[in-house]
Amino acid sequence: MSISGSDSDNNKAGTEHHRPLRSFVIRAGRQTASQKEALEKYWSHYVIDDTTSPLDTEAVFGRKAPLVLEIGFGMGDSLAEMAAANPDHDFIGIEVHRPGVGKLLGHIERLGLSNLRIYCHDAVEILANCIADHSLTTVQIFFPDPWHKKKHNKRRLVQPAFIADLSQKLVTGGTIHLATDWQHYAEHMMDVMSAAEALENTAGAGAYAQSTGRPETKFERRGHRLGHGVWDLVFRTTVMKP
Template sequence: MLDFLHQDKDPATGKVMRRVRSFVLREGRLTDGQRKALQTLWPRYGLERGQGALDPLAVFGRDAPRVLEIGYGMGQSLAAMAEAAPEQDFIGIEVHRPGVGALLLEIQERGLSNLRSYCDDAVDILKLCVPDASLERVQLYFPDPWHKKKHHKRRIVQPDWVTLVHRKLAPGGVLHMATDWQDYAEHMIAVMNNAQGFTNTAGPGAFAPRPAWRPETKFERRGEKLGHGVWDLLFEKSPLAVEPES
């Protein structure tokens, strides 16, 4: 777990190669249940970057439509989606171990066979472990908005990231993002408007209503009571899209 903490070194200089990441590890305290889940359930439901490219037959015992969620928090929403769609397989990526432990408990309690998790950097996992054109949907719900202007470079939604996601989506696959920060929503749609090979399912420049597959979270309901907005963006990869040159 947490393979990304072992940073790679430049083969020429031997120096550690650092890059701007979209997260900071401020790990909270693990509960006894979460700690036990990481010890006993991770070997069964956890995925490691060291395993290389994901083999769906080995992991799930089938080759079904796959959904990838980046930054699932404590995992209740992702587990609910997996439970509601047994015909699909779900993969989560989360860097915070309390959230991973909580998801493992949800998998066990719900008896889910179609949900697995990485505890790692999502960008690295996309590059190293997710085969091209293999995902039906990529989900990014309520990522850290990095609201200070000097931190906007840390936002995960950037042109290079969108190009990477495009490569991993199957033709007709969907990138679904949601945020409760209007400034970040506007940033997202500006990036997507300039991305090649995507079509806004809600129409040019428009935000989408929350689709049925995204459960409404307690955090979201609380925000709505306080008058906060929520913006969903759904962009479909063109069935005839040509991958941009990297």
């Protein structure tokens, strides 16, 4: 998981102008033996490899149930916990960091979770290619990379166009739940979400959500150790778009 990076990663010496600016940098990262084993043994069971076709959730889960999408689940501990606690919901997790995918695969197998599947790919592309409009009850993005240097702010995942795309994927009354430990990003999120069409703040205009009941994430624990605050935002869609 990276919280830093440089535009040159994506745009070396101006030679790759047409590549989209991504919200992540893939780093080699350490992979534990158990993550490696889980990737080898369970990838084919729980990772959806087709990243270009619409997802048929009824075929994948064998039922029709409220669908929750988490973007950037990191090591997946909190996502596994939520899936285990909500067996009547189905969950899709998207993450580009392979050790994290390995960790979550281990959790899925250990907990016997039949309601959780993974994409190991850029969420922006998965959203565009695989997720049907008005199909999600919840989208959650917990502690997305803050890209805190001003010149990198444009790499933040939470941007007006992305939130408009996300809103389109939600059922009416569906929610987008964001959390961050970076105050400047929280304020940016609040501006973007408040300005979005057909979204209303469940906590009231300009207010951050209190006690949302979500499990603490690994990145959040790191923030606590560093003395960071935590800001949650929960917005709901108000009008079904045609």
